[in-house]
Amino acid sequence: MNAGCVPVGGLMKNMVADGMLGVGDAVNQVNPIHGGGIAESITAGRIAGGVIAKAIAAKDCSAKALGEYNKIWWKERGDGLVKVEKVREAFEQMSDDQMNDLIDVLSGEDLVGFSKGTNLPKLAKVLIKYKMKGIARSIGF
Numbered sequence: 849m850n851a852g853c854v855p856v857g858g859l860m861k862n863m864v865a866d867g868m869l870g871v872g873d874a875v876n877q878v879n880p881i882h883g884g885g886i887a888e889s890i891t892a893g894r895i896a897g898g899v900i901a902k903a904i905a906a907k908d909c910s911a912k913a914l915g916e917y918n919k920i921w922w923k924e925r926g927d928g929l930v931k932v933e934k935v936r937e938a939f940e941q942m943s944d945d946q947m948n949d950l951i952d953v954l955s956g957e958d959l960v961g962f963s964k965g966t967n968l969p970k971l972a973k974v975l976i977k978y979k980m981k982g983i984a985r986s987i988g989f
């Protein structure tokens with residue numbers, strides 16, 4: 849038995865196969881920075897429901913037909929979560945002292961923004977100011 853794990857990171861480009869579609873933890877749909885997956889599962893479930901209903905009505909549950917789910921989910925959630933993953937990777941590279949420097953200048957709102965993949969230019973600006981250019985580059989700046 850494997851229990852209590854949260855699949856942070858490792859978002860999947862393809863989450864469907866013939867007659868099969870994955871939602872939630874089963875396809876790593878969690879926020880990579882804080883591990884929250886309830887809202888992600890609900891959002892993906894809503895998208896999946898629409899695509900599955902359409903596929904059943906058309907009597908076509910092939911991977912090709914279900915592939916619309918990949919496209920919609922990546923546009924609505926995946927692309928944003930990839931940014932969040934990069935923010936987490938940036939924080940993982942920091943030393944305790946660097947973290948302490950950042951905490952002095954970032955607000956709670958900034959941190960909430962980072963967990964949503966927004967506010968990245970501000971994070972990059974702070975990283976550059978504190979001579980963490982390599983880390984800033986890793987999030988695309």
Ligand SMILES: Cc1cc2nc3c(=O)[nH]c(=O)nc-3n(C[C@H](O)[C@H](O)[C@H](O)COP(=O)(O)OP(=O)(O)OC[C@H]3O[C@@H](n4cnc5c(N)ncnc54)[C@H](O)[C@@H]3O)c2cc1C
Nearest residue numbers: 851852853854871872873874877878883884885886887889
């Ligand atoms: C300790 C912990 C704390 C967490 N805290 C938060 C939080 O505060 N906020 C947040 O948003 N997320 C949190 N998460 C993550 C969140 O719980 C999951 O991301 C979310 O529940 C995923 O939903 P799901 O429907 O994909 O999977 P699950 O909720 O795991 O549901 C899968 C279901 O499938 C059932 N199942 C498995 N195998 C079979 C089988 N062969 N046949 C039939 N049924 C089967 C399981 O029993 C389970 O009921 C936490 C996770 C953990 C482990």
